[in-house]
Amino acid sequence: MKLTTSDSIPASYEQMQDKELVRLFRKKDDQLAFRELMNRHQSKIYSYIFSMIQNREVANDIFQETFTKVITKMDDTYNEQGKWIAWVMRIAHNATIDHIRKQKRFVDVSSSYDKESKTDFYDRLPDEDSPSQQEKLELDESTSSLLKHISNLPEEQRTVVMLRHYYEMPFKEIAEMTGVSINTALGRMRYALINLRKMFDEEREKESSNV
Structure with missing residues (x-):
């Protein structure tokens, strides 16, 4: 990832909210304001792209493409009523999915859903804006193993896990960002957790057999 430098940025900029920095850049072409936005969020954006692509060179290219689109x-297209980082993440997501589709690695997991169990699951789901106990249980594993297993999930499931767990994005925003219904986003999270649990169980069984 090509990082921007943080030198020469006044401390006052670091105290500003994103919307204030965006306003300075849009109205006054304030490059320091934009550099502060990048310094603040680039790690999160790059990590999401790389988690989906698993290729540093390609992730770098998509990261640069994302910020080129952000600037232009x-x-x-940016509505200041919304969160700037959510808008940028949507651009990064779309660029990432475009690459995956071009590589013919796009997988539609919706056909693998258990249609009969969907309604029952949604009825039992807790407040969508706070992580459920099941999410915390399934994702409370060592970071290295978790990231390894997340990278093996189907693309749609990997997307929702990264946006939900690492960026604490509500399901409503995930649904809007990925262009699906809330129920579909919830379903993808459910099957991601099921698949992650299977992967961890298989990992433990393998470790036990090697003892």
């Missing part, structure tokens, strides 16, 4: 589209 901010005046035309």
Whole structure:
């Protein structure tokens, strides 16, 4: 990832909210404001892209493409009523999915859903804006193993896990960002947790057999 430097950025910029920095960049072409936005969020954005691609060179290219689009589209398409980082993440997500589709690695997991169990699951789901106990249980594993297993999930499931667990994005925003219904986003999270649990169980069984 090509990082920007943080030198020469006044401390006052670091105290500003994203919306204030965005306003400075849009109205005054304040490059320091934009550099502060990048310094603040680039690690999160790059990590998401890399988690989906698993290739540093390609992830770097998509990261640069994302911020090129951010700069060129901010005046035309960004609505200041929304969160800037959510808007940028949507651009990064779309660029990532475009690459995956071009590589013919796009997988539609919706056909693997258990249609009969969907309604029952949604009825039992707790408040969608706070991680459920099941999510915390399934994802409370060592970071290295977790990231390894997440990378092996189907693309749609990997997306929702990263957005939900690492960026604490509500399901409503995940659904809007990925262009699906909330129920579909919830279903993808459910099957991601099921698949992750299977992967951890298989990992433990393998470790036990080697003892």
